[in-house]
Amino acid sequence: MQRPLCIAHLYPDLLNLYADKGxxxxxxxxxxxRGIDVEVVSVPAGxxxxxxxxxxxxxxxxxxxxxxxxxxxxxSSQPEWKAAVEDGLPLLAICGGYQLLGEYYQLPNxxxxxGLSLLDLITExxxxxxxxxxxxxxxxxxxxxxxxxHGGRTTHSHDVLGRVKKGFGNNGTDGGEGVRYKNxxxxxxxxxxxxxxxxxxxxxxxxxxxxxxGNTVELEPLDDRFETAARKAFLERRIQLxxxxxxxxxx
Amino acid sequence: xxxxxxxxxxxxxxxxxxxxxxxxxxxxKMALRLSPKLLSVLGAKLDRCxxxxxTNGKTTTSSLLAGILNADExxxxxxxxxxLPQGLTTAVLQHTxxxxxxxxxxxxxxxxxxxxxxVTRHLPVKVLVVTxxxxxxxxxxxxxDTTVTKLLEGIRQTDAVLVVNGDDPLAKHxxxxxxxxxxxYGLSTHHAxxxxxxxxxxxxxxxxxxxELTYSGFFYGQLGLYHxxxxxxxxxxxxxxxxxxxxxxxxxxxxxxxxxxVLPSRGLYNVYNTLAAISAARLCGMNANGxxxxxxxxxxxxxxxxxxxxxxxxxxxxxxxxxxxxxVLQAILSEPGQKAxxxxxxxxxxxxxxxxxxxxxxxxxxxxxxxxxxxxxTGLRAEDMALRLKYAGYPTDKILTAADLDAGLQLAFEQAxxxxxxDLYVLSTYTALYPTAAWLEKKVTLDAKTPLYRTSVS
Numbered sequence: 001m002q003r004p005l006c007i008a009h010l011y012p013d014l015l016n017l018y019a020d021k022g023x024x025x026x027x028x029x030x031x032x033x034r035g036i037d038v039e040v041v042s043v044p045a046g047x048x049x050x051x052x053x054x055x056x057x058x059x060x061x062x063x064x065x066x067x068x069x070x071x072x073x074x075x076s077s078q079p080e081w082k083a084a085v086e087d088g089l090p091l092l093a094i095c096g097g098y099q100l101l102g103e104y105y106q107l108p109n110x111x112x113x114x115g116l117s118l119l120d121l122i123t124e125x126x127x128x129x130x131x132x133x134x135x136x137x138x139x140x141x142x143x144x145x146x147x148x149x150h151g152g153r154t155t156h157s158h159d160v161l162g163r164v165k166k167g168f169g170n171n172g173t174d175g176g177e178g179v180r181y182k183n184x185x186x187x188x189x190x191x192x193x194x195x196x197x198x199x200x201x202x203x204x205x206x207x208x209x210x211x212x213x214g215n216t217v218e219l220e221p222l223d224d225r226f227e228t229a230a231r232k233a234f235l236e237r238r239i240q241l242x243x244x245x246x247x248x249x250x251x
Numbered sequence: 252x253x254x255x256x257x258x259x260x261x262x263x264x265x266x267x268x269x270x271x272x273x274x275x276x277x278x279x280k281m282a283l284r285l286s287p288k289l290l291s292v293l294g295a296k297l298d299r300c301x302x303x304x305x306t307n308g309k310t311t312t313s314s315l316l317a318g319i320l321n322a323d324e325x326x327x328x329x330x331x332x333x334x335l336p337q338g339l340t341t342a343v344l345q346h347t348x349x350x351x352x353x354x355x356x357x358x359x360x361x362x363x364x365x366x367x368x369x370v371t372r373h374l375p376v377k378v379l380v381v382t383x384x385x386x387x388x389x390x391x392x393x394x395x396d397t398t399v400t401k402l403l404e405g406i407r408q409t410d411a412v413l414v415v416n417g418d419d420p421l422a423k424h425x426x427x428x429x430x431x432x433x434x435x436y437g438l439s440t441h442h443a444x445x446x447x448x449x450x451x452x453x454x455x456x457x458x459x460x461x462x463e464l465t466y467s468g469f470f471y472g473q474l475g476l477y478h479x480x481x482x483x484x485x486x487x488x489x490x491x492x493x494x495x496x497x498x499x500x501x502x503x504x505x506x507x508x509x510x511x512x513v514l515p516s517r518g519l520y521n522v523y524n525t526l527a528a529i530s531a532a533r534l535c536g537m538n539a540n541g542x543x544x545x546x547x548x549x550x551x552x553x554x555x556x557x558x559x560x561x562x563x564x565x566x567x568x569x570x571x572x573x574x575x576x577x578x579v580l581q582a583i584l585s586e587p588g589q590k591a592x593x594x595x596x597x598x599x600x601x602x603x604x605x606x607x608x609x610x611x612x613x614x615x616x617x618x619x620x621x622x623x624x625x626x627x628x629t630g631l632r633a634e635d636m637a638l639r640l641k642y643a644g645y646p647t648d649k650i651l652t653a654a655d656l657d658a659g660l661q662l663a664f665e666q667a668x669x670x671x672x673x674d675l676y677v678l679s680t681y682t683a684l685y686p687t688a689a690w691l692e693k694k695v696t697l698d699a700k701t702p703l704y705r706t707s708v709s
Contacts, residue, residue: 022610025642132604147605192610195638226641226650230634233654237631238598 004037005212008054010097011045011070020060020094022192026201027056034220036209045069048077051084056208061095061190068113071100078116085118090183090208094193098178098186099123099152119181121156126171134167134189135239136177141199143244144177145234146191154188161187166239183207196234198227253293256286257351260344275333279340290336291373293343297327298356300374301535302411304367304402305382305422308524309334312382313361315515315528319537319545320359327358334363336370364398367405376409378534380527384421385472399458403428414531416523417489418474424458424484436530437489438522439503442587443468443476459484471519471585491530495522497564502529510539515549517558517566519585554684556582559691562698563667565675567691569684570594571602576612576678583676589622591673593663595656595683596632602680606632614643624673625666628652629659630683656683660690 009024024040031038043049049057061067074081085091091101099105102121104112115121134148144162153171160170161178169177170188178187185204187193194201202219209217235241260282267274282289294300301320303313317328329342339360346355362370364384384398399421406413406429415422417435426433445468457464462481469475478485492503500522501511514525525546532542554569568583570576583590598604609632617623617640626645628636633654640650651666653659660677667675679687 022607022639022642025610029642147607149605191605191607195610195642196635226634226638226647229652230638233632233634 002037004039005031005055005208006039006041006053007056007058007208008041008043008049010043010049010057010059011073012042012060020058020192023058023060023092023094023194026192026194026198027205030198030201030205030222033222046073048073051077051080051089054089055212056090056092056204059091059093059097059100061097067096067100067105070096071105071113071115074100074116075114081116082118085182085184088183088211090204090211091185092204093184093186094190095150095188098188099154101179101184101186102154102156105152119156119158119179119184119186121154121158121179121186123152123154125151126153127151130168130172130188132167133234133238134169134177135165135235135241136162136167136169136189137165137244138162138200140180141197141203143231143235143241144187144189144193144197144200145231145239146189146193146196148188148190150188161185165241183211196227196230198222198224253286253289254351256282256289257344257347258349259285260289260341261347261349264341264344274341275330276335276337276341278344279342280337282344283337283340290340290343290370293340293347293353294370294373294375296353296356297343297358297375299377300358300360301378301380301531302367302371302374302376302409303359303361303380303382303527303531304364304405305380305416306364306385306398308382308520308527309361309363311516311521311524312380312527312531313359315525315546315549316380316531317359318548319528319532319542320357320535322541322545322548323537324357325355327353327355329360334361335366339370362405364402364405368401368408369405371405372408374409376411378414378531379406379409379411380414380531381406381416381422381425382523382527383416383419383472383474384425399425406431412534414527414534416474416527417486418470418476420464420473420477420484420486421458423486427459427484434490434530434534435487436491436493436526437486438470438526439492439494440468440476442495443470444587445469457482457484474523491526491533493522493526493529498558498560500525500529502526504533512539512543512546514558515546516556517564518556518582519587520582521556553688554679557688559695560698561664561675561691561694563664563672563675565664565667565677565691565694567677567679567684567688569681570612570678571681573608573611573613576608577616579678580613580616584616584620584622586674586676589624589671589673591625591627591663591667591670591675592617592623593627593629593659593675593677594636595630595659595677595679595687596628596636597630597680597682598632599682601682606635609636609639610642614639614645618644624670625649625651627659627663627666629654629656629663630680633659656686657690660687660694664694 100115101118102115103117106112106124108125129151131149135145159180160176164175164177260278263278264274320326327346329338413433415426418437457479460482464477467476494501501509557567559565568579633652637650637652653662667673
């Protein structure tokens with residue numbers, strides 16, 4: 001009586017600035033290629049998410065205005081969110097979604113748009129925007145690569161997703177990129193994030209599957225030749241760095 | 252008194268041009284504000300007016316027709332798609348003297364469907380083309396929807412001869428209900444396909460009686476060999492029937508001998524546009540020679556279904572954002588026959604360094620079509636594009652990658668040729684477009700020199 005893995009895509013009508021479709025497609029395909037049943041639930045704006053129904057929540061990025069709208073919707077269910085995250089709900093938050101995990105986003109006029117306060121994290125608008133190709137080194141899944149484009153400078157007291165090898169990361173100064181807390185993954189990296197980072201995609205999937213089943217899950221390896229070729233080309237042409245292997249302990 | 256309005260309009264045109272601005276609309280707008288009757292006063296001075304309206308293909312059709320009519324006599328033409336009253340007025344003002352007389356007596360206007368009823372009564376419309384009527388949602392109960400109503404309202408204010416796309420049940424319906432004489436154009440029936448690859452619009456319902464139309468063949472969208480089993484409304488043999496064959500279109504008009512023209516632009520949409528322009532030109536009294544000269548003068552904009560007479564033939568398209576890319580993919584898939592596709596993706600500043608948009612574009616269309624035999628990816632982000640195709644579900648053994656643009660194009664032609672002289676469709680981002688066009692031009696020259704031999708394809 002295995003039910004399908006349930007991925008919730010939050011507010012695709014507002015937060016879909018950087019090809020979240022690509023992230024979802026990657027998760028879905030990598031399940032299907034392994035014969036894992038999966039379903040995606042789109043949660044449109046104005047709907048309260050039913051957190052207990054989901055095995056993985058995807059929170060994408062939007063414009064400042066859209067993000068403020070989402071922030072307001074989410075705020076009403078802040079206690080449920082907090083409890084779910086503490087309880088290990090897998091959550092993948094990108095760009096604007098990442099900023100929403102924190103206490104607030106401070107606009108250039110110093111006004112603070114409140115966030116979900118799930119993490120000890122704040123973001124302040126800054127100049128110039130931090131734009132460009134980015135590569136970070138992660139302990140869990142090697143090099144994570146993509147594109148970043150954000151005005152916000154984020155600081156937090158948790159583990160980072162990775163150390164910046166090229167690009168700006170959370171704030172362009174402390175060398176950290178993204179956040180890792182329990183089963184939360186937060187990052188500014190899109191491009192989109194998951195297709196070209198199959199190790200991260202599988203880590204997110206594994207986390208979701210383990211959360212859903214309560215058991216340890218080992219994912220079957222896939223034929224990642226296209227992914228490997230795309231990573232290699234990007235690292236050579238745009239980052240000028242070699243690939244990093246994933247630490248054996250994680251494999 | 253219209254003279255002050257004419258002066259104002261002409262003065263504004265001059266000033267805007269001096270300022271380096273495009274004066275296609277504002278002069279007419281201000282002049283109309285001063286004298287709302289201006290268009291009807293100037294319109295009355297025209298000898299004749301030809302109008303092109305419909306949902307798609309207005310600009311291309313009227314540009315083609317302008318080339319043909321201009322070969323006969325200089326005409327007034329609202330270029331650049333300025334198809335609202337102010338755009339028409341601006342165009343006429345350009346050929347009006349400071350004393351209010353017209354230097355040119357024939358006008359060709361592309362007019363927006365909603366604008367049509369506002370202007371036709373002021374113009375001596377002799378020929379009126381309806382290219383097609385596409386809507387998102389057709390009315391299932393045979394009631395006229397707003398677009399059709401507006402078109403009919405505008406058309407009934409004229410005593411023009413209509414030229415309608417007879418393959419489009421909606422355009423045909425408009426012709427039948429106009430009360431005017433009409434001639435139809437359409438494709439030769441053998442171009443129709445039995446199966447329908449496009450997502451069928453929720454729309455093939457008979458406008459006469461509301462019953463669902465049946466089709467014995469499709470061209471694209473709702474265009475096809477339609478027939479209403481309830482009331483007998485149906486597609487009839489077109490008065491101007493087009494048979495296209497690669498780079499040429501042959502026209503059968505009544506009992507006249509067949510005449511062949513070189514297609515100025517590739518793509519099924521453009522076959523229809525050319526057919527519309529030729530039919531309208533015939534009704535304007537142009538002969539085959541004049542039409543051929545006019546068509547030859549037309550140049551397709553760079554990277555818009557731009558055809559190259561390479562061996563095998565190739566077509567170049569610019570892609571730069573998800574919506575534009577989806578339209579290009581649809582246009583390619585609406586072409587008949589099996590195809591090879593080559594996609595060149597660069598990520599330089601002019602392309603956009605962020606290639607996320609590739610994931611918002613609907614490359615899944617390539618997977619869903621049975622006609623795409625191979626996809627070659629090239630450019631600085633060739634491997635990203637290959638990955639995109641993999642996640643679009645396209646078979647990975649049919650995705651080939653060569654990042655170097657020359658190598659990629661070479662590979663694409665080798666594949667297209669070895670799979671049986673398939674037409675090659677090249678999609679390219681901005682910075683790869685010019686080098687690709689140059690490469691294809693060079694190949695056209697080389698292929699022309701090489702003695703043609705073809706392995707037999709069975």
